[in-house]
Amino acid sequence: xxxxxxxxxxxxxxxxxxxxxxxxxxxxxxxxxxxxxxxxxxxxxxxxxxxxxxxxxxxxxxxxxxxxxxxxxxxxxxxxxxxxxxxxxxxxxxxxxxxxxxxxxxxxxxxxxxxxxxxxxxxxxxxxxxxxxxxxxxxxxxxxxxxxxxxxxxxxxxxxxxxxxxxxxxxxxxxxxxxxxxxxxxxxxxxxxxxxxxxxxxxxxxxxxxxxxxxxxxxxxxxxxxxxxxxxxxxxxxxxxxxxxxxxxxxxxxxxxxxxxxxxxxxxxxxxxxxxxxxxxxxxxxxxxxxxxxxxxxxxxxxxxxxxxxxxxxxxxx
Amino acid sequence: xxxxxxxxxxxxxxxxxxxxxxxxxxxxxxxxxxxxxxxxxxxxxxxxxxxxxxxxxxxxxxxxxxxxxxxxxxxxxxxxxxxxxxxxxxxxxxxxxxxxxxxxxxxxxxxxxxxxxxxxxxxxxxxxxxxxxxxxxxxxxxxxxxxxxxxxxxxxxxxxxxxxxxxxxxxxxxxxxxxxxxxxxxxxxxxxxxxxxxxxxxxxxxxxxxxxxxxxxxxxxxxxxxxxxxxxxxxxxxxxxxxxxxxxxxxxxxxxxxxxxxxxxxxxxxxxxxxxxxxxxxxxxxxxxxxxxxxxxxxxxxxxxxxxxxxxxxxxxxxxxxxxxxxxxxxxxxxxxxxxxxxxxxxxxxxxxxxxxx
Numbered sequence: 001x002x003x004x005x006x007x008x009x010x011x012x013x014x015x016x017x018x019x020x021x022x023x024x025x026x027x028x029x030x031x032x033x034x035x036x037x038x039x040x041x042x043x044x045x046x047x048x049x050x051x052x053x054x055x056x057x058x059x060x061x062x063x064x065x066x067x068x069x070x071x072x073x074x075x076x077x078x079x080x081x082x083x084x085x086x087x088x089x090x091x092x093x094x095x096x097x098x099x100x101x102x103x104x105x106x107x108x109x110x111x112x113x114x115x116x117x118x119x120x121x122x123x124x125x126x127x128x129x130x131x132x133x134x135x136x137x138x139x140x141x142x143x144x145x146x147x148x149x150x151x152x153x154x155x156x157x158x159x160x161x162x163x164x165x166x167x168x169x170x171x172x173x174x175x176x177x178x179x180x181x182x183x184x185x186x187x188x189x190x191x192x193x194x195x196x197x198x199x200x201x202x203x204x205x206x207x208x209x210x211x212x213x214x215x216x217x218x219x220x221x222x223x224x225x226x227x228x229x230x231x232x233x234x235x236x237x238x239x240x241x242x243x244x245x246x247x248x249x250x251x252x253x254x255x256x257x258x259x260x261x262x263x264x265x266x267x268x269x270x271x272x273x274x275x276x277x278x279x280x281x282x283x284x285x286x287x288x289x290x291x292x293x294x295x296x297x298x299x300x301x302x303x304x305x306x307x308x309x310x311x312x313x314x315x316x317x318x
Numbered sequence: 319x320x321x322x323x324x325x326x327x328x329x330x331x332x333x334x335x336x337x338x339x340x341x342x343x344x345x346x347x348x349x350x351x352x353x354x355x356x357x358x359x360x361x362x363x364x365x366x367x368x369x370x371x372x373x374x375x376x377x378x379x380x381x382x383x384x385x386x387x388x389x390x391x392x393x394x395x396x397x398x399x400x401x402x403x404x405x406x407x408x409x410x411x412x413x414x415x416x417x418x419x420x421x422x423x424x425x426x427x428x429x430x431x432x433x434x435x436x437x438x439x440x441x442x443x444x445x446x447x448x449x450x451x452x453x454x455x456x457x458x459x460x461x462x463x464x465x466x467x468x469x470x471x472x473x474x475x476x477x478x479x480x481x482x483x484x485x486x487x488x489x490x491x492x493x494x495x496x497x498x499x500x501x502x503x504x505x506x507x508x509x510x511x512x513x514x515x516x517x518x519x520x521x522x523x524x525x526x527x528x529x530x531x532x533x534x535x536x537x538x539x540x541x542x543x544x545x546x547x548x549x550x551x552x553x554x555x556x557x558x559x560x561x562x563x564x565x566x567x568x569x570x571x572x573x574x575x576x577x578x579x580x581x582x583x584x585x586x587x588x589x590x591x592x593x594x595x596x597x598x599x600x601x602x603x604x605x606x607x608x609x610x611x612x613x614x615x616x617x618x619x620x621x622x623x624x625x626x627x628x629x630x631x632x633x634x635x636x637x638x639x640x641x642x643x644x645x646x647x648x649x650x651x652x653x654x655x656x657x658x659x660x661x662x663x664x665x666x667x668x669x670x671x672x673x674x675x676x
Contacts (some may be wrong), residue, residue: 065437175595210434215388217429218449219422222414230438309485310438 012294019290087284097167098265102250105187113195121203139193148186148260165262183261202234244298251289336363343400347523356382358565367539371556379565382547412519423453426502430514431496436486441481446501464493469500492523492640511543581651586664590671604671
């Protein structure tokens with residue numbers, strides 16, 4: 001286990017390095033405008049631009065610029081080219097909002113995804129299964145921005161059940177909750193559809209396994225056979241998906257949801273950074289996001305070993 | 319061996335009837351290509367302490383027969399007729415939850431492939447504990463666990479105290495089949511159904527597992543249905559044999575009836591394809607030509623007709639399962655050939671067979 005984690009840590013550092021280099025190169029090879037020009041303002045004199053280049057180090061070699069940039073990011077001193085605010089601070093401030101959104105949505109999408117998938121599988125071919133299949137496909141097909149608009153229109157504008165958008169801190173629990181219900185649903189719907197489909201097919205596969213027949217032959221109730229034997233062995237694909245999806249949204253991937261509901265989290269910050277082509281922000285957000293994806297993938301591998309005793313971490317990583 | 323006092327072995331039904339009586343069992347499955355009659359009128363009786371072998375090729379209906387006895391083939395797509403009585407008690411009409419209390423506790427079943435028949439994510443002990451507690455939740459986990467270890471020891475797993483907490487993948491194939499048998503024995507059933515228990519095992523392990531089943535049969539009076547396509551296995555342990563073909567029993571009799579005086583050409587074919595040490599080695603083992611018939615589209619008349627070299631006009635009629643030899647009411651078959659002609663036809667080059675080895 002310890003060896004596995006050390007190896008994974010080294011791998012994670014390599015991945016983060018590769019991603020940061022890639023992002024750095026992309027934004028240096030295809031810049032829309034010269035960053036010095038942007039910092040200096042629209043009517044800057046060539047001399048002013050030159051001064052800015054000096055001051056920010058844009059005239060140095062790419063490796064040197066990369067090094068400076070990474071040093072700034074990891075020492076918490078990196079600032080936006082546009083607004084001059086501290087980016088690391090801004091990301092850290094966004095974490096509570098993003099975490100509230102993602103954890104809440106994850107609870108919804110996991111519980112309903114597993115519930116719907118389970119019901120579909122045990123009633124495969126029946127009415128329940130067909131209805132849930134349609135529901136899942138609708139969920140998968142609905143664009144997030146559209147769903148968000150519809151929910152906002154009906155539930156906050158028409159019947160005023162929920163407050164309009166924004167994020168309230170957890171110190172006001174009631175406000176926090178009522179502001180997050182619609183975003184949670186919006187973010188979860190797509191995943192509920194996906195997870196229920198994946199679990200359904202995984203369970204139908206497992207149902208044909210010999211050990212399920214053994215479980216029935218020893219006189220277990222069908223519910224126990226389904227939960228203890230079928231469901232338990234069908235969870236691996238769900239765990240895999242969850243590691244990837246949750247890592248992505250908590251790392252700032254819930255861009256559309258945060259944008260539509262004006263939740264000042266990492267995703268909204270990412271959207272702004274992309275819109276303004278603010279290079280240091282994009283760089284920081286990309287590393288932040290990649291970190292979570294790597295982290296959750298490692299956790300998924302650890303979870304595998306608990307879900308399936310045949311998987312040994314030492315050899316699985318080799 | 320500790321016994322759970324609540325589950326005493328089932329005594330034969332009132333009036334001294336057989337322990338297990340299967341009568342005119344028919345199992346059909348609805349498929350996209352029409353109804354598939356997997357089992358077509360199978361009847362047999364099993365007494366306490368008896369070993370009944372059901373033999374036949376793949377698709378002959380032997381496994382479906384066995385699984386139907388404990389209701390494992392019940393599904394919206396299956397159609398089950400006939401009767402299965404355990405100590406006089408009808409099982410086919412029992413509710414699913416009533417059947418659950420029979421499965422495992424009165425009739426245990428072990429399967430062909432021990433590599434896949436145990437759930438890989440739970441320890442062997444836990445799976446045995448689950449079987450015990452499914453039928454008697456008053457037993458606490460700890461004593462059930464101790465009982466599981468004891469059972470593993472009883473089926474010959476060395477160091478059972480420690481191995482009980484191993485996962486199935488830490489067991490060899492033979493050990494897994496022993497663990498399956500231990501699980502089956504946990505509630506002291508009166509009937510053990512072993513569905514090709516040795517097919518997936520090495521020859522040496524096969525012999526060990528067969529001896530284990532035989533021991534249990536003798537020491538506990540455990541009535542056993544042994545399903546196999548391997549006549550070598552049958553010769554080793556069976557008291558009586560049913561030969562199945564195309565969903566029907568084509569011949570039944572005692573072990574000696576089947577091995578020394580087989581009446582049905584299909585049985586000859588099965589026997590002819592055995593290797594024998596007491597006879598000159600054939601260049602190539604004889605085989606039954608052709609393939610088993612599709613159960614969706616069985617030949618008219620005798621189902622074996624298209625593969626039988628001795629077919630004649632009468633075979634267009636379905637032969638009944640009848641005792642055709644004077645003085646042997648227990649030896650029945652479905653072949654129209656007169657017995658004296660059968661005796662002449664079945665000897666090929668000094669051995670029983672359907673065809674000359676190629």
